[in-house]
Amino acid sequence: MSTTDARSSTISDAQASEPEFLKRIFIRSQMSEFVKDPLLMARADGIHYWDVKGKQYLDALSGIYVASVGHNNRRVIDAIRQQMDQLTFSPVMHGSNTLAVKLANRLVELGPEGMGAVKLLSGGSETTEAAIKMARQYHKLTGNATKFKIISRYQSWHGSTLGSLSAGGLTSRRATSEPLAPGFIHVFPPTCYRCPFGKEYPSCDITCASLIGDVIELEDPSTVAAVMVEPIGHTGGIIDPPDEYLPMLRDLCDKHNVLLIFDEIITGIGRTGEMFAAQTFGVTPDMICLGKGLSGGYSPVAALMCSQVVADAFWGDPAVNPGFLEGHTFEGNPLSSAVGLAVLDEIVERDLCANVRKVGAHLRRGFEALQAKHDCIGDIRGKGLFQCIEFVADRNTRRQFDPPIGQTIGKHVLAHGLLTRFDPHWIAFGPPLIVTEKQIDDMLALLDQSITAITSAL
Numbered sequence: 001m002s003t004t005d006a007r008s009s010t011i012s013d014a015q016a017s018e019p020e021f022l023k024r025i026f027i028r029s030q031m032s033e034f035v036k037d038p039l040l041m042a043r044a045d046g047i048h049y050w051d052v053k054g055k056q057y058l059d060a061l062s063g064i065y066v067a068s069v070g071h072n073n074r075r076v077i078d079a080i081r082q083q084m085d086q087l088t089f090s091p092v093m094h095g096s097n098t099l100a101v102k103l104a105n106r107l108v109e110l111g112p113e114g115m116g117a118v119k120l121l122s123g124g125s126e127t128t129e130a131a132i133k134m135a136r137q138y139h140k141l142t143g144n145a146t147k148f149k150i151i152s153r154y155q156s157w158h159g160s161t162l163g164s165l166s167a168g169g170l171t172s173r174r175a176t177s178e179p180l181a182p183g184f185i186h187v188f189p190p191t192c193y194r195c196p197f198g199k200e201y202p203s204c205d206i207t208c209a210s211l212i213g214d215v216i217e218l219e220d221p222s223t224v225a226a227v228m229v230e231p232i233g234h235t236g237g238i239i240d241p242p243d244e245y246l247p248m249l250r251d252l253c254d255k256h257n258v259l260l261i262f263d264e265i266i267t268g269i270g271r272t273g274e275m276f277a278a279q280t281f282g283v284t285p286d287m288i289c290l291g292k293g294l295s296g297g298y299s300p301v302a303a304l305m306c307s308q309v310v311a312d313a314f315w316g317d318p319a320v321n322p323g324f325l326e327g328h329t330f331e332g333n334p335l336s337s338a339v340g341l342a343v344l345d346e347i348v349e350r351d352l353c354a355n356v357r358k359v360g361a362h363l364r365r366g367f368e369a370l371q372a373k374h375d376c377i378g379d380i381r382g383k384g385l386f387q388c389i390e391f392v393a394d395r396n397t398r399r400q401f402d403p404p405i406g407q408t409i410g411k412h413v414l415a416h417g418l419l420t421r422f423d424p425h426w427i428a429f430g431p432p433l434i435v436t437e438k439q440i441d442d443m444l445a446l447l448d449q450s451i452t453a454i455t456s457a458l
């Protein structure tokens, strides 16, 4: 049977747009809304998508921070084709494969100094979940079996599995799955624009960081395993910490023998202008979680990278040390590893990190120009090709719109062919790392029109 036959043997492409068939797929939001005006993508190339009706979209979001090297990237596709003819699966219970070993070594080479080993996985949630388990097992193996608590932040997102969801701090998404796992403690993020402590930077002395030290002490350091943060928080509205914040966390963790985990599922693989945000901020954590951009969207691949010190704890006599007890059927899949290697080659050989720095600075200037034109833009945050604008009804008081306008603008601009990440009060761009300044200008022009259209009707 040909590929076409196999696809048409159930329903046709045209039928796939009909409510009767659409209602059979769970998506991430209310299906009854989705079926009314479904967005079904048909193909993509470079920084563009086309939906099934032939409408073109500029992708200012890399799908969802995934398509790092652009859509339809020939190097990655050729790598998949070549690998298809060689090996598509290897026995994970009994070993690995050369592609997986190469990818692990490539990541360690590219990582901050001191990284030692990599656990390859298939998705972001698996990776943050594995980081939590690695932290706990590390302490058990090094004689600190009572250390199990994980400190993470409100408004954060670390994934959908129960452990990663327990670490996450989004009340709305946690609520539907409660009760969640015990052993997770949440602290406030470094939201300078709306400081939870009512302070101003720099006179605040970075209270949001020093309080994490207080929390570790109050919880009892002998019970705390790790602090897990996104170097730049996403779901709270691109929460870009002050320079001192991450170094302070590093010191606090060192002081209390607590592991520092960076969830770089979004910020990793070039997005902030260096291969890892750890390098952008000059802070080396004990573990780095990678996903999204490492796959480029070509095959599910994710990775947990740990320091040599952590890796050493898992090395030893099997009679007393079982190694890292975490396993998934598709870990280190050869096809996915070939994809990861090709994505990394593409970024390194085309020096896409330099492009991110250059075009990211252009994006910042573009957002600033929009802010000068539209009073409703209160703040601009982020680094490289990971930036957002926050909407406010009053710039002086920073009062938010009620009802919010972020989603209305986001939906309007989507209808006009621009894919962004929109929330009630902010809109973010995270385009593929190959994006040009001209393409950013085109994206900003569409956003500008939508802001004008929505705010002039208020």
Ligand SMILES: Cc1ncc(COP(=O)(O)O)c(C=O)c1O
Pocket (backbone or CB within 6 Å): 123, 124, 125, 126, 128, 157, 158, 159, 160, 230, 234, 263, 264, 265, 266, 291, 292
């Ligand atoms: C920072 C962060 N961590 C973890 C995850 C979970 O990744 P996945 O959806 O691949 O499971 C996400 C996904 O959006 C994320 O943004």
